[in-house]
Amino acid sequence: MVRLYALVYAEPPYREGPEQVKHFRTRFTDDAQQPGFSLVTAEDDERLVGAAYGWTMPAGSWWPGADDTDIAAVDKFAVLEWLVDPHYRSKGIGGRLFRQLLQDRPEPLATLAADPRSPARAIYARAGWRQAGTLTLAWGTPMDLLVIET
Known part of the structure; x- marks a missing residue:
């Protein structure tokens, strides 16, 4: 998992290095x-x-540092990572992973934070994820907070 994370997040716009990978492991x-x-x-x-x-x-919970929203009032499934090896993209793997992950979830909504500069952001929009707010991180680019019905 750590190898896959390092491979994906070494790419632009992230350009994460050993310190971020170490943080991911923890x-x-x-x-x-x-x-x-x-x-x-x-x-x-x-x-x-x-x-x-x-x-x-x-x-009652929402992303720390994010805009307030009514979505906080319901249970949500927070997608923390969605990783596909660059050599295996455009083969339907990412979509299959999302369908499997969200299938039969008891929460009515799923949410994730997306870097607006990343190619994944456009993929989320095409898949029906909608913006529900913004997350401001002290160490990086403000993230789009997205939701979709499960």
């Missing part, structure tokens, strides 16, 4: 302990080529 371990955690993966010949995961963001 964060992933913590994320996996969250209520409602779910992980789906895609492999090719036992090599991890895609993954998506998230956990339940309960009613």
Whole structure:
């Protein structure tokens, strides 16, 4: 998982390095302990080529540092990562991962934070994700907060 994360986030516009990858390793371990955690993966010949995961963001909570929204009042599934090896893109893997991840979720909505500069942002829009706010991070670009009905 860490190898896949490093590969994806080394690309523009992210250009993350060893420090961010190290942080991901710790964060992933913590994320996996969250209520409602779910992980789906895609492999090719036992090599991890895609993954998506998230956990339940309960009613009353929302992304820290984000605009206020009525969406906070309901349970949501927070998608934390959606990763596809660059060599395996445009093969339907990403869409399959999202469908598997969100299938049969008890939460009525899913949410994610997207860098507006990334190619993934346009993919989310085409898939029906709509903007619900903005998340301002002290260390980076403001992120678009998106939601979709599950």
